[in-house]
Amino acid sequence: LLDNVHRDFFLANCALGFLYANSQEFADSTLDLVTDKTQMASALLGMARESWKKDDKDEALEILEEAWAILKSQREIETRDSKARNTLIASIATQFAGFGKTERALEIAAENQNAEQQMSALSQIAQILTVQKEDELARQAINEIPEFGDRLFALLAVSDTKNKLGEKDAAIELLDEAAGMTKMLPQPSSRSAVLNVIADRYVLHELPETARKVSQENLEVIAGIRDESNQAT
Numbered sequence: 001l002l003d004n005v006h007r008d009f010f011l012a013n014c015a016l017g018f019l020y021a022n023s024q025e026f027a028d029s030t031l032d033l034v035t036d037k038t039q040m041a042s043a044l045l046g047m048a049r050e051s052w053k054k055d056d057k058d059e060a061l062e063i064l065e066e067a068w069a070i071l072k073s074q075r076e077i078e079t080r081d082s083k084a085r086n087t088l089i090a091s092i093a094t095q096f097a098g099f100g101k102t103e104r105a106l107e108i109a110a111e112n113q114n115a116e117q118q119m120s121a122l123s124q125i126a127q128i129l130t131v132q133k134e135d136e137l138a139r140q141a142i143n144e145i146p147e148f149g150d151r152l153f154a155l156l157a158v159s160d161t162k163n164k165l166g167e168k169d170a171a172i173e174l175l176d177e178a179a180g181m182t183k184m185l186p187q188p189s190s191r192s193a194v195l196n197v198i199a200d201r202y203v204l205h206e207l208p209e210t211a212r213k214v215s216q217e218n219l220e221v222i223a224g225i226r227d228e229s230n231q232a233t
Contacts (some may be wrong), residue, residue: 008036012043033217038085041071068092086114088119097125119145123154130161149190152178188225
């Protein structure tokens with residue numbers, strides 16, 4: 001017999017399997033056997049995505065709201081895996097953005113207690129909004145990221161998204177903006193990490209002279225790092 005942790009994971013995936021096989025009744029009855037709220041919410045997230053694919057958008061949103069309500073109701077004493085729960089919160093937040101519910105997405109992302117997952121969700125939301133041609137809302141999502149350095153990486157991710165959409169000029173413009181903002185980073189090691197990424201992106205955009213300029217600036221920053229290990233990295 002499977003223990004509770006593996007049992008709920010297995011049942012949640014079985015419920016999704018039945019759904020994909022167009023057996024809604026079996027999917028619902030199997031999901032009823034799941035007791036862990038994280039696994040239950042995870043299965044509901046999958047069901048919401050499936051409903052959206054079938055163009056039943058109202059049902060998809062209803063199921064996604066149910067997934068969030070169940071996960072939010074989970075008490076700390078009931079939580080078996082905090083990391084999995086925080087990751088799922090980020091996934092639900094980004095899915096709301098994908099379903100066109102930006103305000104709900106930002107609201108849920110802000111409730112994530114894990115700073116890394118919160119940043120990841122907000123960055124993904126910004127990228128989704130960029131694809132949806134909602135540049136102002138994408139900028140709002142980036143501005144919600146608490147750490148300035150994380151905001152820069154999110155800005156770079158949006159630049160990459162613009163490039164994938166064929167908007168090369170807009171992508172370079174965001175790259176230029178990020179490059180100018182690095183001076184506001186207080187930690188030399190953080191600034192260097194961002195400059196490395198920016199230089200690499202300029203190379204991808206076939207702007208070698210700009211890449212060289214950023215790299216020279218980075219070498220000056222690296223020279224100011226006191227810790228030899230971080231300097232070597």
